[in-house]
Amino acid sequence: MDGGDPVTGAGHVPVMLDRVRELLGPAVLRVSGRAPVYLDGTLGLGGHAEAMLDAHPGLRLIGLDRDTTALDRSARRLARFGDRVTLEHAVYDELPEILDRLGVPHVDAALFDLGVSSPQLDEAERGFAYAQDAPLDMRMDRTQSLTAAEVVNGYPPAELARILREYGEERFAQRIAAAIARERERAPLDSTSRLADLVRTSIPAATRRTGGNPAKRTFQALRIEVNGELDTWRRALPAALGALPVGGRIVVLAYHSLEDRITKRTLVAQAADTTPPGLPVPLPAHEPRFRLLTRGAEVPSETETTTNPRAGSVRLRAAERLREAT
Template identity: 85%
Template structure:
């Protein structure tokens, strides 16, 4: 049985698994020490399990903000023993996690962004408009802010902004106004009431195309509740800083807002910043990274057929080719293994 078969039997099919393994493999073929693989969005542990199985000397640092996901992946990864360290943390907390664990760099990093399959499938989490459930949408249930607090407490203008910016919703103003009218009658506390309200708030012609009309509103609320975009703007640069020369990062994004941030950060890191008026490139301004993908890679047709949730994924990857500064993580020879 290969690792893909094992992952499927566990009830969770990791997205673009073969390509992730292919892209990260060169970064973890390190001699003389145990390489470290950061899975910053551990989820059900499918990618992590495959990486550990493929590279017997590899050690895993797995992060997730969802305590339920951590508990489940801990069981799945138990056969790998002390090669596994799991931490309850949001991925923008990586610098603090590295400091606490005594790890000064990671050789490979994966970010599989967005909501996980179990979060969507468990009705009581409130992520899905296809179930009737409390309006929750917290990836980390130890935090206080919920989707119900957003829809019932935010001012109309702020609601409209969230729907417009995070959901790219054309009818943000109409939906926000409808939410405000409805909550004045009774607090909005269920996914079904919200989904029905969104559907009746937009023109009938629009409702007939493009899938469930509540999709964009639910995406926007989820991003707001979990601070996803601001977190991602902090997290990716932090992960790049933790990579040594030869280290690699792979990012799986599921909507254009995440992918746009990824593209912007990686483009900046792969650019030569020598002032244009100078006749020759300056070594200190040379690119720190090189892209491993041409644009955003898409999943194969076969994968989207067998795993429909992979249909919207966009993959980008990069490799560090120059140290950030002398003595920094890209040039350091010291390394603290996970213990």
């Protein structure tokens, strides 16, 4: 459940924390002769990172986040761990360059808690939430230029429809895009409430009565477009897997089907034996590089989803490296 200190995030309860620690712990404990390295590719409020640092006194953290506000809060929260903590303002697909610059050849355990963070949702001025009126922003990294307002007011209707259909899985994408195009001719769409109202009136009345707020899928699609989330994740996940040594582990928490699908396909492919069919024995060079640590995607307990509703859509997948790439 989110809460606690609004400045540092202390008191914030991270999603599926016990399971994350259970899965990543063996990768940390197997290391000897050096400090094990834990990568938190989506640091956020630092709750998972704090728990891992507390549980493993010799652990070194490399924490990434594109949100400078999140980094500032995590820095305060994790200050007591001193030089065990290295924080970087970066998107997680920049991982290879960061590790190279830091002189870190491998990370022993890695976590990616994908999607929008609680502070981004809770702070109305960030423009992520359709339930609160705010400027149409949706930038996770407020140092970047592209905003949701620029997408809504500048993209051609056909491109808007594609984004809503592909990233929001919105079946009324064409109708919503056409309504946006008409509305912005009268005046630019610049607020979350105005866009949410427009989406609501653009879809059939019967559809509005089920499935929660009808603007949810549109806001998800715009957020993904503004932040390049799916393309970034397609690059970041292989990079993170490549940074793991034998025995290293990764955990991914995904909150919508698009991210989870990318995760599943990538991990399953790495866990497959690619020996050509018809050969009498598996070829060593084609044996699986990883083993899956979960059977399908794991979901949080009913207790957790009751106390923390934002955990309700999460899907957890994990894997361990078995052999080096050839």
